[in-house]
Amino acid sequence: MQAGKSSIKMEKGPVITSFGTVAGPKEGDGPLRNGIDKIETDSMLSKKNWEEAESQLQKEALGLAIQKGNLEIGSIRYLFAGDLLGQLIATSFGIADFNIPLFGLYGACSTMGESLMLAAMTVHAGYADRAAALASSHFASAEKQFRFPLGYGNQRPFSATWTVTGSGAVIVAKEGLFDKDGEASVSYARVAGVTPGRVVDIGCKDSMNMGAAMAPAAFDTIVRHFQDFDCGPEEYDKIITGDLGIIGQRILLDMLKQKGYPAEGKHMDCGLEIYARQTQDVHSGGSGCGCAAVTLGAYILPKLFAGNLRKVLFVPTGALLSTVSFNEGQSVPGIAHAVVLEHC
Amino acid sequence: MQAGKSSIKMEKGPVITSFGTVAGPKEGDGPLRNGIDKIETDSMLSKKNWEEAESQLQKEALGLAIQKGNLEIGSIRYLFAGDLLGQLIATSFGIADFNIPLFGLYGACSTMGESLMLAAMTVHAGYADRAAALASSHFASAEKQFRFPLGYGNQRPFSATWTVTGSGAVIVAKEGLFDKDGEASVSYARVAGVTPGRVVDIGCKDSMNMGAAMAPAAFDTIVRHFQDFDCGPEEYDKIITGDLGIIGQRILLDMLKQKGYPAEGKHMDCGLEIYARQTQDVHSGGSGCGCAAVTLGAYILPKLFAGNLRKVLFVPTGALLSTVSFNEGQSVPGIAHAVVLEHC
Numbered sequence: 043m044q045a046g047k048s049s050i051k052m053e054k055g056p057v058i059t060s061f062g063t064v065a066g067p068k069e070g071d072g073p074l075r076n077g078i079d080k081i082e083t084d085s086m087l088s089k090k091n092w093e094e095a096e097s098q099l100q101k102e103a104l105g106l107a108i109q110k111g112n113l114e115i116g117s118i119r120y121l122f123a124g125d126l127l128g129q130l131i132a133t134s135f136g137i138a139d140f141n142i143p144l145f146g147l148y149g150a151c152s153t154m155g156e157s158l159m160l161a162a163m164t165v166h167a168g169y170a171d172r173a174a175a176l177a178s179s180h181f182a183s184a185e186k187q188f189r190f191p192l193g194y195g196n197q198r199p200f201s202a203t204w205t206v207t208g209s210g211a212v213i214v215a216k217e218g219l220f221d222k223d224g225e226a227s228v229s230y231a232r233v234a235g236v237t238p239g240r241v242v243d244i245g246c247k248d249s250m251n252m253g254a255a256m257a258p259a260a261f262d263t264i265v266r267h268f269q270d271f272d273c274g275p276e277e278y279d280k281i282i283t284g285d286l287g288i289i290g291q292r293i294l295l296d297m298l299k300q301k302g303y304p305a306e307g308k309h310m311d312c313g314l315e316i317y318a319r320q321t322q323d324v325h326s327g328g329s330g331c332g333c334a335a336v337t338l339g340a341y342i343l344p345k346l347f348a349g350n351l352r353k354v355l356f357v358p359t360g361a362l363l364s365t366v367s368f369n370e371g372q373s374v375p376g377i378a379h380a381v382v383l384e385h386c
Numbered sequence: 387m388q389a390g391k392s393s394i395k396m397e398k399g400p401v402i403t404s405f406g407t408v409a410g411p412k413e414g415d416g417p418l419r420n421g422i423d424k425i426e427t428d429s430m431l432s433k434k435n436w437e438e439a440e441s442q443l444q445k446e447a448l449g450l451a452i453q454k455g456n457l458e459i460g461s462i463r464y465l466f467a468g469d470l471l472g473q474l475i476a477t478s479f480g481i482a483d484f485n486i487p488l489f490g491l492y493g494a495c496s497t498m499g500e501s502l503m504l505a506a507m508t509v510h511a512g513y514a515d516r517a518a519a520l521a522s523s524h525f526a527s528a529e530k531q532f533r534f535p536l537g538y539g540n541q542r543p544f545s546a547t548w549t550v551t552g553s554g555a556v557i558v559a560k561e562g563l564f565d566k567d568g569e570a571s572v573s574y575a576r577v578a579g580v581t582p583g584r585v586v587d588i589g590c591k592d593s594m595n596m597g598a599a600m601a602p603a604a605f606d607t608i609v610r611h612f613q614d615f616d617c618g619p620e621e622y623d624k625i626i627t628g629d630l631g632i633i634g635q636r637i638l639l640d641m642l643k644q645k646g647y648p649a650e651g652k653h654m655d656c657g658l659e660i661y662a663r664q665t666q667d668v669h670s671g672g673s674g675c676g677c678a679a680v681t682l683g684a685y686i687l688p689k690l691f692a693g694n695l696r697k698v699l700f701v702p703t704g705a706l707l708s709t710v711s712f713n714e715g716q717s718v719p720g721i722a723h724a725v726v727l728e729h730c
Contacts, residue, residue: 043512048463048487050513091714119392120582128472128531129708130492134585134719143392143582144721145500148474148490156489160504167511168387169394187472187710238464238487241478364473366531370435375478377488 043166046270049237056165057386058231059172059215060113062106063339064099065332066181066207072317077340078208079106085182085207093131096180096209099332100125100136103209103339104176111213115140118213119170122157124148125178126205126331127187128364132178142174150360151256151285152239153177154210154335155379158356161214162233162381171216178209179330188249188365201251203287203313203329204322210335212343231346234353235382237267241362243375249368252361253290253313253326259376260286260359261297267355267380268303275305279351282342283378284334284358285313287327312337312358334358346385353384387510390614393581400509401730402575403516403559404457406450407683408443409676410525410551416661421684422552423450429526429551437475440524440553443676444469444480447553447683448520455557459484462557463514466501468492469522470549470675471531472708476522480553486518494704495600495629496583497521498554498679499723502700505558506577506725515560522553523674532593532709545595547631547657547673548666554679556687575690578697579726581611585706587719593712596705597634597657597670603720604630604703605641611699611724612647619649623695626686627722628678628702629657631671656681656702678702690729697728 045051063079070081080102087095100123108115121140124147125132133146149156157175164173182192184205190196214233242259260283268274275281275298286294291311298305312334313327338356345351359378368374389395407423414425424446431439444467452459465484468491469476477490493500501519508517526536528549534540558577586603604627612618619625619642630638635655642649656678657671682700689695707718 044463044514093710093714119388124492126473127708128710129470129494129706131706131708131711131716134706134721135711135716138585138587138719141584143584145504145582146492146721148468148492150473160489163511163513164507167507167513169507169511170388238489240485240487241482243482362473362475362478364471364475366437366472367475367479370437372475372479375482377478377490 048266049235049270051235052166052233054217055233056162056214057217058343059213060107060111061212061339061343062103062110063210063336064102064208065336069206069208069316072322074316074340077344078336092180092183092186096132096178096183097136099209100132100176100178103211104137104174107174107211107213118142118172118174120164120173122147122160123176124153124157126184149377149379150362151329151331152358152360152377152379153331154338155358155381158212158381159236159238159379165214165216173214174211175214176209176211177331177335179205179332181205181207184330198325199250200325201289203252203285203326204324205330206316206328206332206336208332208336210339231343231383232386233381234384237263237270237380239263239377239379241375241377243373245373247373249363249374251289253287254293255361255374256359256376257286257290257293260294260357260378263357263378263380265301274303275308278308278353278355280310280354281305281308282310282354282356285329286311286359287313289326315341346383349385356381356383389579392610393579393614395579396510396577398561399577400506400558401561402687403557404451404455405556405683405687406447406454407554407680408446408552409680413550413552413660416666418660418684421688422680436524436527436530440476440522440527441480443553444476444520444522447555448481448518451518451555451557462486462516462518464489464508464517466491466504467520468497468501470528493721494706495673495675496702496704496721496723497675498682499702499725502556502725503580503582503723509558509560517558518555519558520553520555521675521679523549523676525549525551528674542669543594544669545633547596547629547670548668549674550660550672550676550680552676552680554683575687575727576730577725578728581607581614581724583607583721583723585719585721587717589717591717593707593718595633597631598637599705599718600703600720601630601634601637604638604701604722607701607722607724609645618647619652622652622697622699624654624698625649625652626654626698626700629673630655630703631657633670659685690727693729700725700727
């Protein structure tokens with residue numbers, strides 16, 4: 043199953059049988075509105091604070107994935123989940139009620155890639171018949187965690203991105219299981235391989251330009267993926283990064299072209315899909331764990347299920363910083379995890 | 387390989403071939419001093435701040451595990467690592483130079499259990515010949531993250547624990563691999579099974595009594611483990627929790643006894659081993675990811691390698707809180723991950 047230096051190839055890999063997405067009002071006004079399962083009109087989700095609201099997003103997304111798959115909660119053996127907040131509080135409080143064993147993950151905004159990768163590895167190895175992968179972010183809890191109080195109304199540079207308020211959850215199951223259980227869909231998507239990311243630090247110190255910090259990590263993972271699988275951009279209908287935004291996308295495409303992998307036309311970035319960039323005032327695009335997670339469930343998986351996309355490389359991207367490391371003058375390293383998803 | 391409702395049994399499971407531990411001066415004055423590979427005399431490790439010092443601990447621990455195993459860095463396929471700091475900055479900056487793909491984990495002080503579990507699952511499934519699991523904590527970076535500035539000199543209640551300054555790293559390898567590679571040891575330890583933890587919230591709101599918050603999670607995992615493997619305390623030489631301290635230990639033993647699993651005499655807590663509690667002013671005991679990680683490498687694994695322990699249940703425990711959740715009045719849920727380690 044080991045492919046090349048650091049990838050895993052899954053022949054007859056596990057299948058994604060259902061998924062759920064929840065997002066906030068701004069995302070509900072965006073281009074993916076028709077694909078999002080539940081659009082909340084109140085960013086607080088009737089909770090006392092932003093963090094509890096984000097926990098509620100995870101709870102609802104996982105609940106929807108389970109419900110849409112016509113499953114019992116107890117049939118999910120393990121959860122792989124994370125968020126952006128210090129000590130993963132959105133996750134800890136969001137999924138506690140499900141009583142499912144949890145592997146808590148932190149991959150910054152790449153967490154949906156990390157969780158999907160580990161859920162697929164776990165199911166493919168036979169450790170579980172079904173596992174769930176999920177991730178969330180919330181604009182307000184992220185601004186509070188990483189930047190300025192919202193009431194301060196600071197100006198954001200054009201290189202900044204807008205953290206998505208949303209969560210996406212995916213059920214990964216052993217092939218064949220969904221038939222006899224009478225799960226909803228007959229066409230579905232399969233995880234065919236993974237390329238876990240490395241910490242890539244090019245010394246970028248601008249926390250308001252995370253696309254630039256993350257693009258080299260996406261490049262590193264995508265190139266290692268091509269090498270490990272002995273392929274190139276032509277193998278995929280789309281190569282989909284998580285939240286590089288307009289600046290990060292330009293950098294990634296330039297780097298790939300220089301390396302001999304021209305991907306113009308093949309590349310898509312979730313951060314450029316989830317908002318109408320020109321009219322929704324998000325500057326460089328969308329970001330956050332929720333960006334890749336919601337776009338996966340609201341756009342990518344429906345197209346894979348329907349066969350409108352045949353094979354994609356899903357590469358959520360993360361910027362590894364905290365306010366502490368940033369204020370101490372550290373750079374912002376990046377990481378990106380790649381998952382091969384195909385229609386079948 | 388699925389055992390019971392939520393465990394994994396590994397027949398001929400992967401082996402731990404080498405390990406490395408680094409700790410600070412206080413830990414170096416404690417009872418495990420002779421087992422710790424490297425004792426730093428300067429808590430800052432000649433770095434500019436506590437966070438960089440903690441990163442250095444991880445770097446050194448992993449370096450030692452690789453060196454003691456007589457390995458090339460490139461032979462480690464994946465890293466599973468984490469720490470207590472917001473956004474895992476100790477890990478991101480600590481392991482970047484190794485250029486090994488990283489799965490970033492957050493399980494609070496249970497992270498050594500989570501990382502060891504996932505490394506073992508990954509190797510046992512054939513995804514990697516070798517993977518490394520590591521975790522760290524640092525007294526000063528944790529106090530800064532979770533409590534008061536050190537200079538404030540606040541009084542700690544007797545229920546509080548002392549965060550261990552230290553890191554432990556473990557190399558998990560496919561059986562047989564170490565022979566032909568001429569790795570150092572002939573006797574070693576094997577991972578024979580795992581029971582991943584659930585988030586258990588009994589509503590404890592005292593962040594200065596984390597033993598009480600975590601004991602019910604340890605109880606939940608240990609009982610599920612016994613049920614899944616159809617065994618009891620008699621199966622193990624020791625049942626070893628991560629950092630319950632004196633109060634958490636009492637609660638756990640009482641809960642286990644009530645459930646019909648008397649474990650008095652079988653139970654050991656890393657937090658009660660790493661410091662001389664009476665003379666080192668640590669109140670309830672040691673804590674932090676580094677507590678279980680250092681005790682694993684400085685005490686448990688040497689005894690398993692030598693056959694002085696035949697089979698143990700290693701159960702690192704974590705308290706899932708952040709200053710944000712705590713200040714918002716949330717409780718402190720716990721989580722505990724169990725790994726079966728046996729001499730072979």
